[in-house]
Amino acid sequence: MNLLLEVLWLLVTTIYFCLEAFVKLFAPVKRKSVRGETVLVTGAGHGIGRLTAYEFAKRQSKLVLWDINKHGIEETAEECRKLGAEAYAFVVDCSKREKIYSAAEKVKSQVGDVSILVNNAGIVVAADLMATEDHEITKIFEVNILAHFWTTKEFLPAMMSINHGHIVTVASACGLSTLPFLVSYCSSKFAAVGFHKTLTQELAALGKDGIKTSCLCPVIVNTGFVKNPSQRLLPLLEPEHVANTLMEGILTNQKMIIVPPILNVLLMLERLLPERAIAGVSRLFEVKFDVAVGCKDKGKQVGTLSIVISYTKSNS
Template identity: 65%
Template sequence: MASGRATALEFAKRQSRLVLWDINKHGVEETAAECEKLGATVQTFVVDCSKREEIYSTAEKVKKDIGDVTILVNNAGVITAADFLSTQDHQIERMFDVNILGHMWTTRAFLPVMMNNNYGHIVTVASAAGHFVVPYMVTYCSSKFAAVGFHKALTEELSALGKDGIKTTCLCPVFINTGFVKNPSTRLGKILEIEEVVETLMEGIVTNKNMVFVPPNQSVALLLERVFPERALNLLKKMSEVKFDAVIGQRSTQ
């Protein structure tokens, strides 16, 4: 919610017409009030982005009552930090339902009009965990790899279909100070503040940047991963020392 709110506020500063979705009624109404103070027109909907039918029916309401959506920001995401066998079945399902399937359902709902007009922008908020893996986040990394793959494949498909007026942007930040992950740390640099991530995202949207890394040195790390031998990569991983609180050793499948 925190990064979604910050993104909404940035759009509000640009006098956008906003349609805000969130599972939390109180939270989305608070965000709307803040956006309206900045001069934006705002409509809110309470939607569980893990439920396909809710997404489709709300999208129909938006199209009927408000009109065409020209920028879609898929920001919904959930995380459970635990070893794979300690992660519960329902947690695994929810991470995939929200982190990737929710993105697909919203895109399928709003893409047809963009295709007809050959105009629009689809933003996928993914993660550095969609490019690099860390222990105790097996499911989360898997869902974010899927989100990055969805963005890349959709970008290629739109190009193949000649829809050059529809832009795509994928945001991949490292740990952000949102409270979702407890006590994160890394030797690679400081934990990001929401505002700096959203500022970089907005710049990426405005300049039609396809892949936005925060911090930008991730793109160098990605290149190194492709060209360095495995022994050197293991050394780099030890040097980066990514840490956070996780549930370990509580075997459960319920």
């Protein structure tokens, strides 16, 4: 097709798709059933992972629950059983590739193929770059993004063989925009968002349209990951609300689940406004949390302390 005709056709179809999306805003959304689906949730021993497992349990899914905390994962499994679901608890260190591969083989032999994978496990270190130890940086990437590769490589083939399944990536608003004193965390979450988007395109290119993908990007959630968090204009998100929103996004096959939705507007402004205007907008929100600030001299960390930082975000 002539390039000019292709451009004109793209313009016409883009207008049509925009109108279609607008109409769908007012149309009832069809929700799929997850009853009987085998769902694996990593980091299910607490927080969003635990509450997401409860949401699946209420819908009679079969739960496979992973966490490094034995007591926490067993509590989650027991509560899921009380809700009427079949639940299996596995103690897994998601920072270790070999542990993931070993646990995945046990799941496939003892429970069966996984049809919905929720990559939720995550860790954070709130500190400036120089105060963040090398092993902490490595572990953040091992848990927050590399584990997604290992779990997906284990469970995706079975989904592809029947062209049915769902891969859920729990990322963060810090994977779309940035905060100081979270360099390692933000970097890992940007990678997680990239993983989701690229995997989505790859599945489409392979014709596996029956395998859905979703990515959750919430702002600060009140789970204790960072100490003493606060925001001036937005309330801290409660994990129950985030889990409910994630569940709704999964049931409606929503690709990007951004919480709260107003974050979409802020992200757009970040790309359009001048740098100093963006800094002014950031000051309005005034996000605060405890961080460790320090420096290193010849391998020794000195002068590290925990203080409350009110940051001003900049695009520089």
